[in-house]
Amino acid sequence: MSAAPDALSPAKTGARRRALAPSKGRRPWTFYVLAAIFTFYVVALYGPMFCIYVLSFQDLRGGLVFPMKGLSLHWFVDLFTQARTGDVAGAFDRSIKLAILVTVITVVVSLMSALAFRRRFPGDTIVFALMIGSLVAPGLVLGIGVGLMFNALGLPTTWWGSALGAQLSWTLPFGVLVMFAVMSRFDSAWEEAARDLGASRWQTLRLVIVPVLAPGLVAVALFGFTLSYDEFARTLQTAGPQNTLPLEIWSMTLNVTSPALYALGTVTTIISFLIIGASLGAIVWIQKRRGRRASST
């Protein structure tokens, strides 16, 4: 079976190359233009962040601007030992806990609503419009609104209460939209087949729906976590007396004038990358495990 396409392919690729690059072997000038644009894009995207990471490794004499003075981990130590930099460890702890809470709720609700939205139900367009509405509403305004409402109701604003709600208004619509895309490739015949084979609704969910959708659910979790972890606008007026990490960083930019601020940036970025790496690793692991089990005969 594979012999036929192989025999054809040299002629095919030859034709394709001719069509794209008339001058044999040399790249067209458009290649260099596009490469330059892409390079500029990458530098513009990562350059500023990279400046911060580099400046965080200065020694005691370091300042907030270039040129770089010395090379040490001084400001990382300073970050976690000096009281004047604020409650970084506490803020970090709260942000992680809040992000986990947001992730779990987002994943569960997104899955359930994606399952529900496969069928028409009375008011479905209204529910959908309300959901998109909270996505497009300006975050700061929404945050102020939530804060005001808590005040009016006489409830204290807290990071695990009002801020959680404000963040969900942002992560849930995102999660649901991602799940819609994931669900579009879900064949409802699988559910029907499970039912035909005697599975209860719960067994169908546990043994068929969730495993089939697992990579999509990991993607939603990743979305929920990162959106929550660096959320600022909606959290500002709702977090109450205890800051989350982005709020803490923001207040530090106002009163900390040492490279400790940059060290914090480096640390949080590393954590973000670890989480993204772990999630992608989980997706790859799921796919690999399926592939390996399949090929080991």
Place this chain on the structure above:
Amino acid sequence: MTNQRGAIELAGLTKSYDGQTNVVQGVNLKIPNGAYCCFLGPSGCGKTTILRMIAGHEDPSDGEILIGGDNVVGLAPAERGTAMMFQSYALFPHLSVRDNIAFALRVRGQGKAERYRVADAMIEKVRLTELRDRLPGQLSGGQQQRVALARAAVTEPRVLLLDEPLSALDEQLRIQMRSELRRMQRELGVTFVHVTHSQLEAIALADMVVVMEKGRIKQAGPARDVYAAPRDRYVAEFLGGQNVFSGRVGAVEGDVIRLDSAELKSVIVPLGAAHVAAGDRIDVAVRRDDINLHRPGAPLAAGASSLASRVMGVEYQGNFVKVMLDAVAGDEFVVYVPERAFFEDPLSVGDVVMAAWAAERSRLLA
């Protein structure tokens, strides 16, 4: 066999989705235990809806479904003792062949060792032992179909329901899997209900063919009866192999009808048990392979029906030659000439011929 556990009876079965138009309109049918039954009809004729109602994936608007004598309307699929094989097979993409087949046992709470033992026996039956750890995505269409069949059969259902099981396969594989389905049906000894739009598939497989149109049964019976003795124009045209033409009754002479039209004046149709009077419009069917072609002037057998016509087209089919004639205005008229006979005196387009057949080969349609 006095065992009737797989016998199906449909009584006044009706289905409507909007409360106005019926997709299935009062269907009555008895399928004997252990039969291979094919529902045949174009898309939208209600055949799949009937299958899904038997399976328990749709509820009838009215009527009863009896399996083994018990009314199963309202029961869950697993409680009916039916199992369905889906059109796209609906194999679970994240489970191996073995786990797919063992799924029904797993949800019934069987332990791993026990359910793998049963599943492996089934895997052997469908000849997939070397592939049992593969995922469905790594199997060919024919292999997937065998997994789907094994998965449905593993709980030893009394009825197996197959929704267009061969439509996803290419021509060659379809013919191969067709005989495999028949083999499995004999081996399992359970009732198979198979939905298809291919009349070739239906008559090749079925003990009982049910021809449907617009939610009603047009004819049900053994494959040979339905093919050779279609009841009406719809069935004759759907199953093919017949020329169908209409004419006005000129006169009824004893047990034969003479037609009242210049082109059909030498056609004689046996009356059978029907009641017709002069002036009625009737449909007549003649099998395409019952007709002989003669050059003009050649002697015809006494009492034969004949039509003078011109050759409109010739198609070589291998074991026979398909000759298209313009014998009857408005109706297709085709003759299947055995390959050797055709090439003794080959006809070409434009030749004038006499199409003749023994009068008793004509069939009056309802």
